[in-house]
Amino acid sequence: MLPCNTCLIRSRAICGALNGDELAALNAIGRTRVLKAGEPLMWEGAESLVVANVVEGVLKVTKSLDDGREQIVGILCPADFIGRPFSAVSHQSVVALSDARICVFARGAFETFSGSHPQLQTKILERTFSELDLARDWMLLLSRKSASERVATFILEMSHRLVDHGCAGGKGPIDDLRLPFGRRQIADILGMTIETVSRQLTTLKARGLIALP
Amino acid sequence: MLPCNTCLIRSRAICGALNGDELAALNAIGRTRVLKAGEPLMWEGAESLVVANVVEGVLKVTKSLDDGREQIVGILCPADFIGRPFSAVSHQSVVALSDARICVFARGAFETFSGSHPQLQTKILERTFSELDLARDWMLLLSRKSASERVATFILEMSHRLVDHGCAGGKGPIDDLRLPFGRRQIADILGMTIETVSRQLTTLKARGLIALP
DNA sequence: CGTACACTTGAGACCATTCAAACTTGGTGG
DNA sequence: CCACCAAGTTTGAATGGTCTCAAGTGTACG
Numbered sequence: 001m002l003p004c005n006t007c008l009i010r011s012r013a014i015c016g017a018l019n020g021d022e023l024a025a026l027n028a029i030g031r032t033r034v035l036k037a038g039e040p041l042m043w044e045g046a047e048s049l050v051v052a053n054v055v056e057g058v059l060k061v062t063k064s065l066d067d068g069r070e071q072i073v074g075i076l077c078p079a080d081f082i083g084r085p086f087s088a089v090s091h092q093s094v095v096a097l098s099d100a101r102i103c104v105f106a107r108g109a110f111e112t113f114s115g116s117h118p119q120l121q122t123k124i125l126e127r128t129f130s131e132l133d134l135a136r137d138w139m140l141l142l143s144r145k146s147a148s149e150r151v152a153t154f155i156l157e158m159s160h161r162l163v164d165h166g167c168a169g170g171k172g173p174i175d176d177l178r179l180p181f182g183r184r185q186i187a188d189i190l191g192m193t194i195e196t197v198s199r200q201l202t203t204l205k206a207r208g209l210i211a212l213p
Numbered sequence: 214m215l216p217c218n219t220c221l222i223r224s225r226a227i228c229g230a231l232n233g234d235e236l237a238a239l240n241a242i243g244r245t246r247v248l249k250a251g252e253p254l255m256w257e258g259a260e261s262l263v264v265a266n267v268v269e270g271v272l273k274v275t276k277s278l279d280d281g282r283e284q285i286v287g288i289l290c291p292a293d294f295i296g297r298p299f300s301a302v303s304h305q306s307v308v309a310l311s312d313a314r315i316c317v318f319a320r321g322a323f324e325t326f327s328g329s330h331p332q333l334q335t336k337i338l339e340r341t342f343s344e345l346d347l348a349r350d351w352m353l354l355l356s357r358k359s360a361s362e363r364v365a366t367f368i369l370e371m372s373h374r375l376v377d378h379g380c381a382g383g384k385g386p387i388d389d390l391r392l393p394f395g396r397r398q399i400a401d402i403l404g405m406t407i408e409t410v411s412r413q414l415t416t417l418k419a420r421g422l423i424a425l426p
Numbered sequence: 427c428g429t430a431c432a433c434t435t436g437a438g439a440c441c442a443t444t445c446a447a448a449c450t451t452g453g454t455g456g
Numbered sequence: 457c458c459a460c461c462a463a464g465t466t467t468g469a470a471t472g473g474t475c476t477c478a479a480g481t482g483t484a485c486g
Contacts, residue, residue: 063349069357073349084346086339091346118331125334126299128341133297133304135348136276136286142355143404144282147474183433191356193475198434360442396465409442411466 002027012079013053014127017119026113030105035059035096037180041082048090050104051083057100058180062093062188072188073135077161081127085111098180142191150190151200155210215240225292226266227340230332239326243318248272248309250393254295261303263317264296270313271393275306275401285401286348290374294340298324311393355404363403364413368423 004010004023018026035041035057042050044063054076061074073092076082084090085107105113114120141153159177183194190197204210217223217236231239248254248270255261257276267289274287286305289295295307298320318326327333354366372390396407403410417423 063353065353065357071353071356073352084342086342092349115335118328118334121331121334121338122328125338125341128338128345129297129299132341132345132348135345135352136305139286139348139352139355140276140278140284142352143284144278196474202434406443415466
């Protein structure tokens, strides 16, 4: 039996565009892979060999400067699409933040498959447009918002993204939000230092707006 | 005769994926429009009515905060694609920086057309991935680079983009680069103030690395 | 009990911003 | 031709927010 039949994120992922037969064909060129928290999947500058779907867990997409300065340019949740079709090299690294499970496909085989399945292409296109919107929202945050605005935006944004996708333990979006990020990751997402993140969180706590463990 | 037949950017634009008949069909649902420098094409938050191709000129894509802080999140050159299919509202504004000429299509009609022309979808997908890469590169700049690094990156990047596309008057990429940006725009692209941009350019001039008019 | 690691807190330095003024530039009309 | 103005740009001094560096606190785990 096709593993896709029991896949919880199928309807939201790009696979949702495919019928039973097509799904079987796609499945034939892919395989499941499990990642431990911290484990890398692709490296910035390395050959772009695979694309994938996130089934479970959270991953980060990062870009770095030669001297080590790093920025998280994307967060991948279940049902999100990983990778860069039509490009020989990957321009970013992808690393698991929590334990994760993904469906990987060889890039070449996937490109061929998607080339003959327009509905799939359309789904990928929609997703890519959404990612672009997210990236541009983030550009505005990175360039123009103050430290406190960044942290506030971060908390709001993450409670939407993660709670919706069920990858942030906790019952209500406001009552208890458990994120798979340490201070280092938050800092890399918001373009600040861990000290500044910590200070802002402390300030929010002091003002009674949030509680910390 | 189809205007497309004499279009200089056809091969690089998404239209390059279409043959003569298809081109005629696409042309039937579109029309040419001329924009003066400074003239807006779409507004952030307004209904997303049209998509378009840039034929000539340079446009900016911007996002703003309620209090007026603004960030340029994209620069559109000839052959670039404008607009956001599959979304009822536009999440950004588009304004002409120089006099420009574009091919506009009603969004709905264009979506229908592209839905039945997979090669066109593929072209749009490739373009959107490229835009995403650019946006993410810029995120790294906005979050981690210093003022002087930003200005240097800007000059290099623009000499690639604009000279290649022939929209920056001047003969050589290094000898004479005429950009359609004032200090205000540069500041909005780099996430800085006009004063800082000016100071950095003055410093570069003092070090003999660039000359200014 | 002690070490390791992540997080918090503090003091000082620095870079970019802010506010203000002087300086170009191009266009207009006397 | 020159005076004048508006808009854009450059320059200066002071301010302030974030970073840097350093020490402290807490918590998990052997």
